[in-house]
Amino acid sequence: MAIMIAIQMAVFLVLWTTSSFRLIPTPMEILKSLQSLIASQNLIYELWNSTWLCLKSLLIATIISLIISYATVIPFFKPIGYLISKFRFWTLVGLSFVFTLITHSGHELKVTLMVFGITVFFVTSMVSIIQSIPKYEFYHARTLRMNEWQVVWEVIILGRLDQVLEVIRQNFAIAWMMLTMVEGISRAEGGIGVLLLNNNKLLRLSDVFAIQLVILLMGIFLDYTIGKLREFFFPYSKLTLEK
Amino acid sequence: MAQYSYKDTILKVDNVNLTLGDKVILENVNAEVRDATRPGSVKGQIVGFLGPSGIGKTKLFEIMAGLLKPTSGNVYYGPDKEPAHPGCTGVVQQNYPLFMHRTVLGNLEIAAVKNYKNADERKTRIFSLLDRFKLRPYQDSYPAQLSGGQKQRVAIAQQLLCTDNFLLMDEPFSGLDINMVEEVSEMIVEIANMNEHNTIIIVSHDIVSTAAIADNLWLMGREKDKDGNPTSGSKIKYTFDLLERGLAWREDIRKIPEFTEMINEIRDLFHNL
Numbered sequence: 001m002a003i004m005i006a007i008q009m010a011v012f013l014v015l016w017t018t019s020s021f022r023l024i025p026t027p028m029e030i031l032k033s034l035q036s037l038i039a040s041q042n043l044i045y046e047l048w049n050s051t052w053l054c055l056k057s058l059l060i061a062t063i064i065s066l067i068i069s070y071a072t073v074i075p076f077f078k079p080i081g082y083l084i085s086k087f088r089f090w091t092l093v094g095l096s097f098v099f100t101l102i103t104h105s106g107h108e109l110k111v112t113l114m115v116f117g118i119t120v121f122f123v124t125s126m127v128s129i130i131q132s133i134p135k136y137e138f139y140h141a142r143t144l145r146m147n148e149w150q151v152v153w154e155v156i157i158l159g160r161l162d163q164v165l166e167v168i169r170q171n172f173a174i175a176w177m178m179l180t181m182v183e184g185i186s187r188a189e190g191g192i193g194v195l196l197l198n199n200n201k202l203l204r205l206s207d208v209f210a211i212q213l214v215i216l217l218m219g220i221f222l223d224y225t226i227g228k229l230r231e232f233f234f235p236y237s238k239l240t241l242e243k
Numbered sequence: 244m245a246q247y248s249y250k251d252t253i254l255k256v257d258n259v260n261l262t263l264g265d266k267v268i269l270e271n272v273n274a275e276v277r278d279a280t281r282p283g284s285v286k287g288q289i290v291g292f293l294g295p296s297g298i299g300k301t302k303l304f305e306i307m308a309g310l311l312k313p314t315s316g317n318v319y320y321g322p323d324k325e326p327a328h329p330g331c332t333g334v335v336q337q338n339y340p341l342f343m344h345r346t347v348l349g350n351l352e353i354a355a356v357k358n359y360k361n362a363d364e365r366k367t368r369i370f371s372l373l374d375r376f377k378l379r380p381y382q383d384s385y386p387a388q389l390s391g392g393q394k395q396r397v398a399i400a401q402q403l404l405c406t407d408n409f410l411l412m413d414e415p416f417s418g419l420d421i422n423m424v425e426e427v428s429e430m431i432v433e434i435a436n437m438n439e440h441n442t443i444i445i446v447s448h449d450i451v452s453t454a455a456i457a458d459n460l461w462l463m464g465r466e467k468d469k470d471g472n473p474t475s476g477s478k479i480k481y482t483f484d485l486l487e488r489g490l491a492w493r494e495d496i497r498k499i500p501e502f503t504e505m506i507n508e509i510r511d512l513f514h515n516l
């Protein structure tokens with residue numbers, strides 16, 4: 001597997017460097033851009049800034065989403081879960097105006113937008129996981145003399161905790177995608193998205209590519225980390241899969 | 244012939260009806276289990292519950308376990324006629340679900356806390372069951388790492404730790420090799436005979452293995468017209484009292500000609516269920 005990837009990467013790099021299609025910067029140009037971005041435009045700091053924004057929003061959204069999702073097992077709260085999942089189709093652009101009115105700072109605005117964007121997807125996934133739990137699992141818990149609260153705790157919460165991490169992982173990807181857009185809405189605080197937009201406007205193509213590469217690699221790294229966390233905390237979660 | 248006599252009714256299925264959508268599944272199901280006693284020894288009850296696939300056996304179990312509300316009718320337990328409610332009986336479900344996020348030991352622990360408050364006593368009981376079911380080497384495995392038969396044994400052990408007198412088993416013999424069928428059969432008899440009021444009801448398609456350990460048999464079926472089309476929901480159409488026939492509580496049961504005759508009788512009845 002590793003060898004296969006290495007070969008594919010090598011072929012790709014050769015094609016890239018020798019390509020006569022001059023619009024795309026070469027790897028060397030990108031490396032040089034990277035160097036100057038770090039030295040003069042504070043790339044590392046902005047990256048940290050954005051990552052922090054993303055993870056903070058993800059954490060808040062996870063807590064809110066789990067509370068809402070778990071609440072939907074009580075019939076009274078079911079419509080709320082349903083409603084929230086419909087908000088996925090509401091674009092952030094118009095919403096940002098409303099949120100500007102109710103938040104006090106650029107940072108708060110960005111966090112609010114991100115949390116909103118993540119929550120609508122998170123709740124959707126979580127509610128569908130909860131609703132697809134087969135009846136016999138509840139029966140099983142009830143025959144063991146658990147009361148309804150214990151049933152919810154054992155079957156819905158503990159029994160599906162490993163899947164929560166998978167949902168977090170998917171929503172991290174959504175959040176990471178939203179990040180540059182949200183940072184564009186409120187630029188005061190900077191962040192890697194702002195860096196990207198500025199260089200894009202100035203048509204510094206190799207800089208733009210360098211930043212995108214950094215965003216891509218950081219995203220992949222964090223995604224991998226969340227995957228590893230799942231394996232670490234929930235060793236049983238992969239046992240039924242083929243690999 | 245074994246001496247026996249029937250005492251109190253300890254389980255009663257009283258006119259149970261179940262309609263799902265516009266489909267009548269169960270119609271006027273009546274059945275009872277009476278305390279069978281034998282002078283000088285403790286005898287629990289084992290009922291074999293037979294019937295074709297899709298007839299409604301699992302649904303009746305769910306009703307008896309208090310998990311599913313019947314459209315009408317009742318199920319009572321004990322001499323005090325306590326109505327069925329979740330937890331009143333152990334149920335080993337057809338697909339033997341377990342808590343996938345807990346190890347074998349964890350699964351048994353959580354089942355035992357209600358009945359065994361004392362941690363040492365709990366441990367002793369759990370480990371004796373683990374040994375009994377040859378599960379000791381797997382105590383730290385997750386259910387996903389077990390074979391079908393092993394999972395089933397964990398599921399049985401789990402219910403044994405939790406129930407008082409009643410145990411409903413949906414297909415306890417399916418997916419087991421012949422040694423394991425014998426092992427599980429012996430175990431069922433042993434559990435039944437641990438207390439005079441213990442009652443185990445076994446749904447199975449394995450008529451011989453079931454009849455060999457049962458003292459009563461229920462056959463579920465539907466009324467049919469002349470062309471063999473069902474005209475009603477399912478009910479307990481026939482019952483066999485094996486005590487009366489002298490075919491219960493016997494080790495050598497499979498060698499008795501009358502036993503074979505009865506099995507053939509049941510096989511013939513099956514075509515009309």
Ligand SMILES: Nc1ncnc2c1ncn2[C@@H]1O[C@H](COP(=O)(O)OP(=O)(O)OP(=O)(O)O)[C@@H](O)[C@H]1O
Nearest residue numbers: 263264266268294295296297298299300301302303
């Ligand atoms: N939700 C439902 N709506 C309508 N019919 C249902 C529903 N669930 C089950 N049934 C029907 O109820 C009948 C009885 O099902 P049940 O599972 O009790 O059968 P069974 O006797 O246990 O069969 P098997 O031996 O194959 O396990 C079946 O014919 C099934 O199609």
Ligand SMILES: [Mg+2]
Nearest residue numbers: 300301337413
């Ligand atoms: Mg069934």
